[in-house]
Amino acid sequence: MKRIASIWLRSLAIERWAKSNDLSPDTPAVLTVEGTHGLIIHAVTKAAAERGARAGARLTDARALDPALVAVPADPDGDQALLERLAKWAQRWSPLIEVDGTDALRLDVTGVAHLFGGEEGLAEDIRRRFAATGLTARVAIAPTAAAAWAFSRFGGDELPPLHVSALRLEPETVRTLERLGLKTIGALAALPRLALARRFRGAEDVVDALDRALGRKPEPLTALAENPPPRATLRLQEPVTHPEAAPQALSKLIPRLVRTLEERHLGARKLSLHGFRVDGSVAAASVATTIASREPKHLQRLLADKAAALDPGFGFDAFALVADWTESLGTAQESLVEEPGGERDLARLVDRLTVKLGPGRVRRPQPFESHLPERASGWRPALEKTEPIQLPSAPPRPQRLLDRPEAIAVVYATPEGVPRRFVWRRAVHDIARVEGPERIAPEWWRERSTARLRDYYRVEDQAGRRYWIYREGLIGDGRGGAPEWYLHGLFG
Numbered sequence: 467m468k469r470i471a472s473i474w475l476r477s478l479a480i481e482r483w484a485k486s487n488d489l490s491p492d493t494p495a496v497l498t499v500e501g502t503h504g505l506i507i508h509a510v511t512k513a514a515a516e517r518g519a520r521a522g523a524r525l526t527d528a529r530a531l532d533p534a535l536v537a538v539p540a541d542p543d544g545d546q547a548l549l550e551r552l553a554k555w556a557q558r559w560s561p562l563i564e565v566d567g568t569d570a571l572r573l574d575v576t577g578v579a580h581l582f583g584g585e586e587g588l589a590e591d592i593r594r595r596f597a598a599t600g601l602t603a604r605v606a607i608a609p610t611a612a613a614a615w616a617f618s619r620f621g622g623d624e625l626p627p628l629h630v631s632a633l634r635l636e637p638e639t640v641r642t643l644e645r646l647g648l649k650t651i652g653a654l655a656a657l658p659r660l661a662l663a664r665r666f667r668g669a670e671d672v673v674d675a676l677d678r679a680l681g682r683k684p685e686p687l688t689a690l691a692e693n694p695p696p697r698a699t700l701r702l703q704e705p706v707t708h709p710e711a712a713p714q715a716l717s718k719l720i721p722r723l724v725r726t727l728e729e730r731h732l733g734a735r736k737l738s739l740h741g742f743r744v745d746g747s748v749a750a751a752s753v754a755t756t757i758a759s760r761e762p763k764h765l766q767r768l769l770a771d772k773a774a775a776l777d778p779g780f781g782f783d784a785f786a787l788v789a790d791w792t793e794s795l796g797t798a799q800e801s802l803v804e805e806p807g808g809e810r811d812l813a814r815l816v817d818r819l820t821v822k823l824g825p826g827r828v829r830r831p832q833p834f835e836s837h838l839p840e841r842a843s844g845w846r847p848a849l850e851k852t853e854p855i856q857l858p859s860a861p862p863r864p865q866r867l868l869d870r871p872e873a874i875a876v877v878y879a880t881p882e883g884v885p886r887r888f889v890w891r892r893a894v895h896d897i898a899r900v901e902g903p904e905r906i907a908p909e910w911w912r913e914r915s916t917a918r919l920r921d922y923y924r925v926e927d928q929a930g931r932r933y934w935i936y937r938e939g940l941i942g943d944g945r946g947g948a949p950e951w952y953l954h955g956l957f958g
Contacts, residue, residue: 469579470687472614473556473571473592474604479545480509481601483538494532497540498525508540542568552601553690559592564687570618572611574687579607611687612679625679626652633675639666651679696730697788698722705744705781712741712773712785717766719787724760733758733795735851739769741776742784749776753821754849756813758793764814768821816848825849838909839867839954861904862924864934864955871952874935881941881949885923888935890953895927903937918945924957932957 475481479497489495494514498505505525517532529535546568553565562574575588582588589605596603606617613625616632625632628651631640648654654662659673666672677683698719716739727734735758741749751772759765776782820828829845836842837860877887884900901924908917918939926932934955939946 467576468574468609468681469576469585469607470609470611470614471559471573471575471588471592471605471607472566472611472618473573473596474606474615474618475549475552475569475571475596475601476604476619477509477602478549478569479540479542480511482545482548483509483541484511485600487538489536493536494519494534495536495538496525496528498537499540499542505537508542545569556592557690558595559588562687562689564690566611566615570615572614572687575607610679610681611685612675613681616679626650626655630654633672633679635672635675639672642666643672651676655680695789696723696726696732696734696792697786698726699787700785702783702785705783707778707781709774709778711778711782712739712776713770715739715741715782715785716769716773716787719785720762720766720769723787723789724762724765727760727789727792727795730792731794731796732789732792733760734765734789734791735759735793736789736791737765737769738788738790739773739776740786740788741778741782742786743779744781744783745779747779749779749782751776752790753817754791754825756816756849757810758795759813760795764817768817771821820847820849836909837906839863839906840871841909843867862957864932864957866956868954868956871936871954874951874953876935876937876951885925885935885937885951888925888951888953890933895931895933897925898928899926900924906936916945918943918949922954 483495483497484491487495491511492513493511494517495511496507496514496519497509499508500506501524503524507519507521507523507525507528509521510519514528514532514535517535519528519532519535525535525537546565549565549568549571553563553571556563556571556573560573560575560578564572566572575585579585579588582591585607589607592605593603604618606614608614608617612634615634616625616628617623620628620632622628630643630649630651632651633654635643643649643654648657654672655676662676663673674683678685700715700719719739723734723737734755736752736754738750738752743749751769753768753772755764755768816828825847828848830848831843832846833843834841872890875889876885878885884902885897887894887896889895903921903923906920906922908919910917920936920938922934922936924932924934933953934957935951935953937949937951939949941949
């Protein structure tokens with residue numbers, strides 16, 4: 467069964483305003499908009515409501531009751547922008563969500579409620595999260611969008627007892643129904659449909675509103691439209707087959723795309739040039755950048771060779787340059803003496819090498835979340851987006867870590883004691899100084915149950931060379947025979 471949630475933010479405007487004003491909570495303030503005959507009250511604080519002010523009334527009438535009212539211009543555009551941002555934020559509950567009017571959202575939550583312990587748990591989670599943002603939300607869930615809208619505003623869980631205004635009709639239509647004695651949805655639904663259709667033929671379609679509320683007529687929701695990626699297009703009057711057509715089109719498209727990126731304060735991380743052939747097929751070339759960029763010369767240089775390699779087939783009749791991946795990029799001054807910074811020079815070099823050699827051959831070191839030394843670092847493609855990782859503090863690590871620990875023979879005073887001498891690659895090393903042990907347990911969630919813990923030692927031999935060695939396992943740990951020794955890294 468379809469389940470639709472309606473979220474009514476009945477105090478959106480006043481609560482948004484209250485976050486940014488310096489007045490006392492007890493101040494009787496109202497938000498106003500321009501009306502035909504003067505200012506109209508758009509929203510009121512609790513203190514103003516207690517003194518008789520109400521939304522929809524004229525400001526002069528409200529001030530006749532209380533001259534101390536503080537009137538502030540409303541910001542409907544700002545309220546609507548906030549509502550649209552909240553709609554994207556509310557996708558945590560459903561991917562299918564719509565902005566409903568100026569103060570509400572509606573979501574298709576079919577099959578979602580069990581993730582929150584049922585519909586009551588879902589409604590409570592919605593209210594709680596909106597409350598954490600400083601907004602009061604009334605939530606109702608019903609089989610139709612119209613019913614959910616009615617329940618969120620009028621309460622209850624059945625339509626027939628509700629007032630006809632719960633059908634979201636125009637005020638004039640509601641007054642007409644009341645004069646006819648049709649004050650509830652139940653009374654309206656009991657009338658013959660043909661009689662209703664004839665009586666309200668020239669006004670709002672009451673039958674249609676009734677059918678939408680009762681589920682007789684579908685009212686589908688449309689998912690929020692995502693912001694399309696920045697793009698620039700070029701259409702040709704005649705198909706072209708010359709190899710230089712794509713590079714020449716690129717030189718015209720790059721400035722157009724850069725202007726779009728500047729307007730949206732974005733920088734490109736991935737660009738794609740699409741060549742549309744007359745037979746309906748598409749040829750494409752893509753490049754990526756290390757950091758967000760909208761520098762025309764750099765982007766042109768990256769894509770030029772790949773654009774020239776596009777096969778025109780029977781001819782290109784259009785081109786499109788798309789910034790598939792963008793990041794926020796504000797205007798900044800690189801230096802006081804108009805010399806580019808080292809970071810951007812390095813990024814441009816990495817970009818050019820990646821285009822020439824391929825993304826898999828240009829890599830950068832990357833830490834990983836692991837306390838095992840061989841798993842705590844690795845390599846990733848230089849253009850791949852990485853997230854910063856907060857690594858725990860640890861004792862000094864060697865500058866050189868072997869790809870694989872090498873087995874060594876160790877002489878020690880006691881099985882659990884510190885090492886005194888070891889043999890590595892047929893050379894004997896007498897240990898002059900030793901620090902440790904540093905115990906590192908196995909990652910039980912990744913390894914077999916027979917994995918053994920390690921005791922690492924930082925040792926220095928008589929010649930002053932420093933090594934990082936470890937003993938794997940303990941005597942009697944039940945995970946193998948005698949402990950084994952390995953050399954894992956070199957200091958200095």
